[in-house]
Amino acid sequence: MKNIIKILFLxxxxxxxxxxxxxxxxxxxxxxxxxxxxxIGLISERLGLTPEQAERFWPIYREFTQKRGEMVHEFRxxxxxxxxxxxxxxxxxxxxxxxxxxxxxxxxLEKDYSTRMMNVIxxxxxxxxxxxxxxxxxxxxxxxxQRRNSQQRRENLRDRNQQLRDxxx
Numbered sequence: 001m002k003n004i005i006k007i008l009f010l011x012x013x014x015x016x017x018x019x020x021x022x023x024x025x026x027x028x029x030x031x032x033x034x035x036x037x038x039x040i041g042l043i044s045e046r047l048g049l050t051p052e053q054a055e056r057f058w059p060i061y062r063e064f065t066q067k068r069g070e071m072v073h074e075f076r077x078x079x080x081x082x083x084x085x086x087x088x089x090x091x092x093x094x095x096x097x098x099x100x101x102x103x104x105x106x107x108x109l110e111k112d113y114s115t116r117m118m119n120v121i122x123x124x125x126x127x128x129x130x131x132x133x134x135x136x137x138x139x140x141x142x143x144x145x146q147r148r149n150s151q152q153r154r155e156n157l158r159d160r161n162q163q164l165r166d167x168x169x
Contacts, residue, residue: 039136046132047125056120061129064113068106075102 040058049057078098082091114126121129 035140042136042139043129043132046128046135047121048128049121049125053121053125057117060113060116060120064109064117067109071102071106071109075099 043061044054047053047057075098078095082095084095086092086095117126117129
C-alpha cells in the first residue's frame with residue numbers, strides 16, 4: 001500500500017507536465033487525437049487489458065483524467081490570474097494555499113478512482129498504469145523538445161542563409 005501511495009504522489013507531481021504539454025503545445029485537434037490514440041495504445045499494451053477489462057476500465061479512466069485535468073487547469077488559471085511573480089505576499093500565500101488544496105483534492109481523487117479501478121483491474125495493473133503514464137509523459141516531453149530543437153535549427157539556418165545573401169548583395 002505504501003508503494004501505491006508513493007506512486008500516486010509521483011503521478012500527482014508529474015501530471016502537470018503532461019497537462020501543460022497538452023494545454024500549451026498541442027492546439028491542433030487532429031494532433032491531440034493522435035496523441036490520445038497513442039496514449040490509449042501504450043496504456044492498453046502495458047496493462048495487458050482483456051476485452052472485458054478494457055470495456056469497464058476506459059470509461060473510469062477517462063473520467064478520472066478529465067477531472068484531474070480540470071484541477072490542473074484550475075491551478076494554472078489561478079496562477080495566471082494572481083501572477084506567479086506577484087510581489088504581494090498575501091497573493092503568493094493565497095496561491096500556495098490553493099496549490100496545496102488542489103493537490104489534496106487530486107490525492108483524494110486518485111484514491112477514489114484507484115479504488116474504482118481496482119474493481120476492474122488488479123493492483124499490479126494499477127502500478128503498471130502509473131508507469132505507463134510516466135513513460136508516456138516522458139515520450140511527449142521528449143517529442144516536444146525535439147520539435148523545438150529542430151525548429152530552432154531551421155531558424156538558425158534560415159538566419160545564417162539570410163546573412164550570407166545580405167553579405168553577397
